[in-house]
Amino acid sequence: MNRKGNKQATTEWVANAIKDLVKWNPSITPKAVQNELEREYNLSLPYMKLWRSREKARDLIFGTVEDDFRWVPTLTKELVSKNPGSHICYEYDQADMSFKRYFVSFKVVIDGFFAGCRPFIGLDACHLKGKYLGMLMSAITLDGNNDLYPLAFAIVESESKSSWYWFIEQLIKALYGDVNEICFISDMEKGIEETIKMLLPMVEHRVCIRHLWKNLKKNFNNLSESFNSWISDVRDKPVVELIDTVRAMLMVQRTRRSNMTNDWVSNLVPVAEDYIRKITTTEEQFIIRPSSNTVAEVVNRNERQEVDLNQMECTCRVWQMIGLPCRHAAAFICTKEYQDWPRYVHDLFHVHRYCYKIINDFLFSCAYLSFLYITYSYYIFLDIVWLMEAQ
Numbered sequence: 001m002n003r004k005g006n007k008q009a010t011t012e013w014v015a016n017a018i019k020d021l022v023k024w025n026p027s028i029t030p031k032a033v034q035n036e037l038e039r040e041y042n043l044s045l046p047y048m049k050l051w052r053s054r055e056k057a058r059d060l061i062f063g064t065v066e067d068d069f070r071w072v073p074t075l076t077k078e079l080v081s082k083n084p085g086s087h088i089c090y091e092y093d094q095a096d097m098s099f100k101r102y103f104v105s106f107k108v109v110i111d112g113f114f115a116g117c118r119p120f121i122g123l124d125a126c127h128l129k130g131k132y133l134g135m136l137m138s139a140i141t142l143d144g145n146n147d148l149y150p151l152a153f154a155i156v157e158s159e160s161k162s163s164w165y166w167f168i169e170q171l172i173k174a175l176y177g178d179v180n181e182i183c184f185i186s187d188m189e190k191g192i193e194e195t196i197k198m199l200l201p202m203v204e205h206r207v208c209i210r211h212l213w214k215n216l217k218k219n220f221n222n223l224s225e226s227f228n229s230w231i232s233d234v235r236d237k238p239v240v241e242l243i244d245t246v247r248a249m250l251m252v253q254r255t256r257r258s259n260m261t262n263d264w265v266s267n268l269v270p271v272a273e274d275y276i277r278k279i280t281t282t283e284e285q286f287i288i289r290p291s292s293n294t295v296a297e298v299v300n301r302n303e304r305q306e307v308d309l310n311q312m313e314c315t316c317r318v319w320q321m322i323g324l325p326c327r328h329a330a331a332f333i334c335t336k337e338y339q340d341w342p343r344y345v346h347d348l349f350h351v352h353r354y355c356y357k358i359i360n361d362f363l364f365s366c367a368y369l370s371f372l373y374i375t376y377s378y379y380i381f382l383d384i385v386w387l388m389e390a391q
Ligand SMILES: [Zn+2]
Pocket: 305, 314, 315, 316, 317, 318, 319, 326, 327, 328, 329
């Protein structure tokens, strides 16, 4: 090892030497920095020196935390002017006027949510790894094709009742206050449930069911793609850079999904197509006893249901809940000579609802399930995840 070199290699010198490396990989480990120094300069440095050098290099590239916060008003102005109507805001600490919180939600995203996403919002938080060391809070839902649809995110100082209160308050503003039909779910513990009750006292059925939300994230959406894992690579960026990176990720995601629809040949979104394929190839046998062209008793050894094709209803209630024909309805439809499946699928699974054009700009929107209209317990809505899996 080059011992003499070790002493001469000041933190400043090392920071400059590894600047490019850190720029492309801000979360590079001190060990990886060591490997690089060894390869390039035959240098071996103590861990703490490597760590300090990496921090210094980050400062050189991204500026210090304080430098970064100076850009907050500029970033906000830019984001709002490029995305008119969006709810984007920040808050300073009243005591020392230091940066405290930042909330971002884009109007196109919110409009897309109302145009067709499922009427539930999952709330999540994860730790940031940059120097600010705050939390990233997020509000996400699923689109009609079961893909993750991030609605809003915020950087806050820590996870507490007060920060959740602030986040949910901003979220309600971003949603134009139109939240009566929305179910909020979360597996976070600190203060969410109380906050929701406090901010939305008029609304019943606000549930925070920890294990169900966890399950939902696991089952749907290739949900390894939860928002937190989605942004895991950028969690160590400074605040301003982080916000702008997430913005760019959202933009790219929207474009990718809008391009994706170009390959769709059916009238229905792929997830609905798959569902129908599965349900029509099941081994299950039913006896169909029609009482008219559109109404029938559907019977097997274990159950007897009544299906009404015109009303898109079955006494098992699954059709009404998920917006896709249940096993009984499917069995009845299969007896028909001409099977017009899209006719029996909720409008919001139709591709035309997924794609929504506004002022020549492709607004990504999405189909959703009809359980918006269910008035009884949201527990039933959550069961749909398994119903859909099981069907
Ligand atoms: Zn049924």
